[in-house]
Amino acid sequence: MENNILCVAHVDESGTTLPKVAYEALGAAIDLAAQYGSSLTIGLLGGEVQAAANSVGTVGAPILAVAGPEFEHPRYASDAAAVEAICRAASPDIVIVPGTSRFMRVMAGVAQRLNAKINTHVTSIDAGDGAVTAKRWFYRQRIEALIRREARPWFLVLDSGCHAACSGVPSTAAVQMLKVELPESAKRTTFCGIRTPSSSAQTIRPDAKLLFVAGAGWCKKQADGKTHLPEAETAILEFLRTSGASLGGSKSLVDQSGENQAVLGFMTHLNQVGQTGSTPRHPKGLSTCCHGEEPHVVGWRFVNERRAVNLDPNCGWARGKADVLYAADAFQVMARLNELLAKRATREEELVSQT
Numbered sequence: 291m292e293n294n295i296l297c298v299a300h301v302d303e304s305g306t307t308l309p310k311v312a313y314e315a316l317g318a319a320i321d322l323a324a325q326y327g328s329s330l331t332i333g334l335l336g337g338e339v340q341a342a343a344n345s346v347g348t349v350g351a352p353i354l355a356v357a358g359p360e361f362e363h364p365r366y367a368s369d370a371a372a373v374e375a376i377c378r379a380a381s382p383d384i385v386i387v388p389g390t391s392r393f394m395r396v397m398a399g400v401a402q403r404l405n406a407k408i409n410t411h412v413t414s415i416d417a418g419d420g421a422v423t424a425k426r427w428f429y430r431q432r433i434e435a436l437i438r439r440e441a442r443p444w445f446l447v448l449d450s451g452c453h454a455a456c457s458g459v460p461s462t463a464a465v466q467m468l469k470v471e472l473p474e475s476a477k478r479t480t481f482c483g484i485r486t487p488s489s490s491a492q493t494i495r496p497d498a499k500l501l502f503v504a505g506a507g508w509c510k511k512q513a514d515g516k517t518h519l520p521e522a523e524t525a526i527l528e529f530l531r532t533s534g535a536s537l538g539g540s541k542s543l544v545d546q547s548g549e550n551q552a553v554l555g556f557m558t559h560l561n562q563v564g565q566t567g568s569t570p571r572h573p574k575g576l577s578t579c580c581h582g583e584e585p586h587v588v589g590w591r592f593v594n595e596r597r598a599v600n601l602d603p604n605c606g607w608a609r610g611k612a613d614v615l616y617a618a619d620a621f622q623v624m625a626r627l628n629e630l631l632a633k634r635a636t637r638e639e640e641l642v643s644q645t
């Protein structure tokens with residue numbers, strides 16, 4: 291029996307809402323609390339928390355918060371002290387935490403301070419047959435583990451995209467503020483800003499509905515015996531802009547960038563999908579000029595609907611790895627697709643201007 295369930299989250303960079311994964315973690319906490327009939331508490335951390343608290347006001351759970359300028363930005367010492375204070379006030383059995391980069395850095399330390407246990411990269415939490423069961427993947431998403439623990443408190447850090455987000459109309463929420471006095475030693479680190487590689491900032495969009503993957507074929511000699519890199523870059527960037535898709539790459543393609551070969555300028559190793567790359571979660575995926583070999587396709591594990599464009603009708607995608615394979619020239623397909631998307635955008639603009 292889990293008496294108390296706590297969901298802790300930090301306010302996002304806008305200062306007014308929570309990160310998407312925090313609403314998902316809260317959704318998981320609400321479900322678990324309902325399964326056990328447990329009490330649910332929400333913990334919040336940030337510079338200002340009232341607007342974010344209002345966004346989860348309809349949940350009706352008590353809200354504990356640590357707020358103030360010292361808690362606005364990510365910093366191990368202040369974040370850990372704040373979450374520790376929230377946990378001590380709530381005395382939870384289970385703590386459900388969104389797997390943001392800010393929280394991934396501090397939660398193991400907080401669990402240690404509370405003599406708690408922790409599991410990260412959790413993909414589901416279930417009351418199952420009477421005991422809480424958390425799932426996570428190992429060995430590049432090939433082995434799924436079911437984890438149960440006797441020890442409490444138990445921290446479960448949930449990955450993004452694994453649970454339906456809790457939603458509700460914002461309503462004024464009562465927030466109980468906790469005072470955390472930070473010693474000088476906890477303020478030594480100052481926050482200067484967030485720097486992301488420009489390519490990843492523009493092209494990696496974990497919340498996009500579509501993953502668009504480019505393979506090495508985009509940089510290969512085409513039927514006319516020449517490469518067409520500028521055309522490839524324009525077609526891909528145009529598509530990303532109009533569709534809002536996230537950009538992935540095959541290992542062959544991103545390695546070429548590292549080897550200073552003529553490549554797509556915006557593609558980095560951060561984009562690599564696959565066994566030695568990432569395993570992004572998107573409802574749909576479109577692969578272009580990529581052969582669909584197993585070490586690449588293993589990264590598509592959590593992409594639900596897969597389509598591929600390849601000149602080779604015998605490519606890896608044709609062997610049961612894609613739902614639909616277009617045996618076609620990706621340059622032509624993307625040009626046509628961009629044309630259709632541009633037409634759609636113009637139509638939408640016209641409709642907006644008419645209303």
Ligand SMILES: Cc1cc2nc3c(=O)[nH]c(=O)nc-3n(C[C@H](O)[C@H](O)[C@H](O)COP(=O)(O)OP(=O)(O)OC[C@H]3O[C@@H](n4cnc5c(N)ncnc54)[C@H](O)[C@@H]3O)c2cc1C
Nearest residue numbers: 505506507540541564565566567579580581585586601620
């Ligand atoms: C241990 C190990 C780990 C690995 N990890 C990864 C990983 O994490 N991620 C990963 O991606 N790979 C990984 N690989 C490499 C992987 O096996 C493949 O070599 C790689 O994914 C191939 O990339 P590619 O399909 O882009 O290139 P290629 O194999 O060169 O294929 C290019 C494709 O483009 C097509 N093409 C060319 N022109 C056009 C056109 N105009 N229109 C349509 N199609 C066209 C061609 O038909 C061809 O199928 C790993 C390999 C090993 C051994």
